[in-house]
Amino acid sequence: MTAVQDIHVAVGVIFREGNVLIARRPDHVHQGGLLEFPGGKVEAGETVQQALVREIREETGLRIPPDTLEPVIEIRHDYGDKRVILDVWETSTAEGEPEGREGQEIRWLDVRELADADFPAANRPIIRALRLPRHYAITGSALSAEAFLKQVQERVKEAPPELCLLRAPEFSEEVYVELADWSLEVCQASESALMLHGAPSLLEHSPGVSGLHLPWQEARQHSARPVPSGYLLAISCHNEEEIAHAGQLQADFITLGPVKPTPSHPGAPGMGWGRFRELVAAATVPVYALGGLSPQDVAEARRAGAQGIAGISFWWPRV
Incomplete structure (x- = not known):
């Protein structure tokens, strides 16, 4: 042989x-x-x-x-x-x-x-890496749907992200779909690309978004790419197995973390930049570092092989 x-x-x-x-x-x-x-x-x-x-x-x-x-x-x-x-x-x-x-x-x-x-x-x-920005902004929590939408409007107006993930697990799917429609209008006015968070069926309700981000519990249920090629597909990953599965699903990019301890996942230890670098080496798609990071960490993330950083705290004010 x-x-x-x-x-x-x-x-x-x-x-x-x-x-x-x-x-x-x-x-x-x-x-x-x-x-x-x-x-x-x-x-x-x-x-x-x-x-x-x-x-x-x-x-x-x-x-x-x-x-x-x-x-x-x-x-x-x-x-x-x-x-x-x-x-x-x-x-x-x-x-x-x-x-x-x-x-x-x-x-x-x-x-x-x-x-x-x-x-x-x-x-x-x-090609994916050249089209993706250095920052992947993620929405945080709010006391109500109205407060959530107000935060989206304010943050997109004050600091429009190139790419934004609409993550709102505290709301029902019905409310989330309404928030997605409203948020899409706000993002389109500022030329910000909007990603939905959840199951592929969400795209049926908001076909004008840029793509879908699958949490790992959703991604593990699929054996092939679950969204059309015209949409971006992102997947949340934490280890080698999940990174390999994201490759099988032909993800366009992944988030990987937590790199540092983060308030959104209390008690979860950070993997550190050394471990992050090892995992990125196994990825076949662009990787965003996630977890307790700020814009000052972009250079370190890039040296570790990342596309950039993703997160809530550097863009979304705490409630």
Whole structure:
């Protein structure tokens, strides 16, 4: 039996004037004809950053100052005949004008133009990561439905989030659906994307939302992706088993925690950044760090492999 080959690949996400540099793979190579983010194999003795600077220079002529590279996501993907580890880094300070020095087509594209079907499967989590913000705001508790809606209106007006999770377990499903409709209007007016929290059936009542976040107790009941591809799917995870199941369900991103002790889960110990980093390494989708975090923790979360942070306290005032 032939051993499956492991390939460590450095991938560059190069921004310029709001667009990202994309190349087309030659027809004769693996996954030929598809689009990709430029980069190449990490050679023995090289750091990922060194490999990326070298590969980008060889492929496109662009010069990248190594200290401008920031981590995006690390992806492990099994194609069957080969396993790849994609180490993805981004920069917006590449110097020079790009050219396809290996005969490949290259072009600048808006991130919103990137379509899953045009890329190898392993590249698709990169697209998710580029579209997702650094902060995932979550609604907290309120004394009544009216107070809850007032808080949503005030918070979205004062600090509009790019992505917001409508989490309100204290209310009935009937009240939650009404809150979702009202909150969607508020979020759309501020160009904030709204995620619902609960069962897939909620989307039947509020089809205009951006997606659905499954709590683990709901996610464990499904064996395949339970929402259409036009919606984002998020899943709450806490360990390796749950992360693996989220991958099986083709989640677009997950939350992982608690990293630190948090008032919303009294008595639950935080896993700490070391354990968080270990778990993120097993994920195949973007991961938001969750639990007792503030905007000041974003840099630490990013160093641990996270997309950013998710939470209630940094956005929603305590009752």
